[in-house]
Amino acid sequence: MTTVPQTSPKRRSRAWLPILIAVVLISAVVGTLIYRNVTTTQSDPLQGGVATPVTVETLTLGISATGQVEPVVQAELAFIGAAGRVSEVLVAEGEVVQLRDALVQLDTRQLLAEVQAAEANVLVAQADLEALREGATPEQVAEAQASINYTTSSGTFTDGTAYQLQTPSYSFAVTPGCRQPT
Known part of the structure; x- marks a missing residue:
């Protein structure tokens, strides 16, 4: 009696593996060819169009609104x-x-001119006083002295004006x- 060697079950399960690899490779090649053919045969959407020159311009936008502007703080x-x-x-x-x-x-300038005018008035009043002293009555001398005092005080000391004018x-x-x- 002769014995027939039997193949192991592992070898039978691997017999389909080369066929599977061949099918996958063929499918990949065919898919790549179909994809390239489809993408190259599609028409260019810009093909056959008319070219228009482009110009660069400034775009001016404006907003018109009405309202009232109010300050954050008011001061007098x-x-x-x-x-x-x-x-x-x-x-x-x-x-x-x-x-x-x-x-x-x-x-x-106007304020300085007023100071100079007041000083000139004082000088005139002092000259008048000296002229009166030489041949005037005591009442006339007192009146001239009062005029000098008034001119000096009104032009110089009222509300601190003299300091501000100077x-x-x-x-x-x-x-x-x-x-x-x-």
Whole structure:
């Protein structure tokens, strides 16, 4: 009796493996060819179109609105004891300022001219007094002295005006709630 060698069950299960690998490779090659063919045969969407030149321009957009602008803080400006034209603005529009910051400077030429005129009036009154002393009555001398005293005091000391008039420049500050006396 002869015995037929029998193949092991492991060898039978591996017999289909080369066939499976061949099928996968063939499928990959065929799929790649089909994909390339499909992508190259699609028409270019821009093909056959008309070319238009492009120009560069500035696009201007605007917004129009109505409303009311209200400040965050309001302050009254106090120009106590001074009047005149503004010679220089010391801050820019929209600039943040602090309390007591100088905002403007006044032109003091008019004020200095008033001081000089007052000094000239005092000199004239003193000259008149000397002329009266030489040949005047005591009443006339007293009247001339009173005139000198009045000219000196009214032009120099009323509300500190003399100090302000003799100052070469003014600076004003923001003082919330401060009002000039009327």
